[in-house]
Amino acid sequence: MLASFSYRTAGPHGPGTGRSPRDMDVRLLSHTPEPERAVAVAARLCYAPVGAAELMDAMEAEAVTRILKTIMTSGHLSALEHASYTFAIDGVSRALTHQLVRHRLASYNQQSQRYVSYAEEPSFIVPPEVEGDERRRQVFLGACDDAFRSYRELIEAGVAAEDARYLLPNAMETKIVVTMNVRELLHFFELRCCKRAQWEIRELALRMLGLAEPTAPYIFMDAGASCRRGPCREGKMTCGDPYPKAPKRD
Numbered sequence: 001m002l003a004s005f006s007y008r009t010a011g012p013h014g015p016g017t018g019r020s021p022r023d024m025d026v027r028l029l030s031h032t033p034e035p036e037r038a039v040a041v042a043a044r045l046c047y048a049p050v051g052a053a054e055l056m057d058a059m060e061a062e063a064v065t066r067i068l069k070t071i072m073t074s075g076h077l078s079a080l081e082h083a084s085y086t087f088a089i090d091g092v093s094r095a096l097t098h099q100l101v102r103h104r105l106a107s108y109n110q111q112s113q114r115y116v117s118y119a120e121e122p123s124f125i126v127p128p129e130v131e132g133d134e135r136r137r138q139v140f141l142g143a144c145d146d147a148f149r150s151y152r153e154l155i156e157a158g159v160a161a162e163d164a165r166y167l168l169p170n171a172m173e174t175k176i177v178v179t180m181n182v183r184e185l186l187h188f189f190e191l192r193c194c195k196r197a198q199w200e201i202r203e204l205a206l207r208m209l210g211l212a213e214p215t216a217p218y219i220f221m222d223a224g225a226s227c228r229r230g231p232c233r234e235g236k237m238t239c240g241d242p243y244p245k246a247p248k249r250d
């Protein structure tokens with residue numbers, strides 16, 4: 001269902017850097033069981049003479065879809081908050097996680113630069129625009145090397161990791177766990193699958209959507225950038241290159 005995209009995370013680093021390349025690794029750790037049923041039950045409860053537990057057992061599949069269609073087309077989206085997804089994300093940059101954690105209706109845990117002090121040179125995420133050009137790559141990785149060497153010097157001089165880390169670049173590889181409910185996920189996908197989003201967080205959002213979609217195909221069928229559902233919401237800032245339209249809900 002996803003339009004293809006051609007971004008890559010860090011590829012092979014330069015000779016003699018001693019780093020192993022890291023690719024973005026995104027896994028769906030867990031999600032609410034039967035997420036579409038859980039959401040439909042919560043929505044139906046508002047008008048039902050019986051409780052949610054009974055509805056969970058008794059509701060027909062056809063009713064689940066009908067209720068999902070009603071809430072998703074009407075914009076009454078609070079029931080979507082009853083299903084949540086947890087993703088493990090490795091091999092991404094601090095530049096990415098800084099953008100990710102701006103999404104406030106989510107829970108996060110991230111590898112700490114206070115409590116982890118790096119003895120080995122870590123991986124750095126190299127943007128494709130840099131990676132594709134030998135000179136740019138040398139400049140980029142040279143700056144990362146210098147920063148890391150200075151960081152190590154401070155650690156060896158007795159400076160605490162929480163202070164030495166001020167020198168570490170945004171390119172440094174990090175790991176984060178994020179949990180979002182479906183309402184927030186749909187919002188995140190709208191903003192971050194968009195071609196105006198920065199390449200790395202866009203790749204992450206597309207991968208997260210690719211993992212979530214099979215678990216709740218009706219909910220996520222038109223998820224992603226606004227252009228999948230209608231006109232681009234970016235106005236004058238539009239990229240002018242819309243994704244193919246998603247199928248209509250029926």
Ligand SMILES: Cc1cc2nc3c(=O)[nH]c(=O)nc-3n(C[C@H](O)[C@H](O)[C@H](O)COP(=O)(O)OP(=O)(O)OC[C@H]3O[C@@H](n4cnc5c(N)ncnc54)[C@H](O)[C@@H]3O)c2cc1C
Binds near residue numbers: 105188191
């Ligand atoms: C292409 C792009 C460019 C960006 N550029 C910049 C930039 O230059 N500078 C910058 O600082 N940020 C930038 N951002 C980040 C952006 O401003 C948001 O901080 C980020 O996308 C989180 O989205 P959000 O605030 O809609 O929602 P979330 O935090 O994910 O919250 C979801 C929704 O909940 C509601 N909500 C959450 N908190 C509140 C609240 N306190 N009060 C009322 N309603 C709330 C809102 O409806 C919100 O849309 C950019 C984002 C994108 C996608």
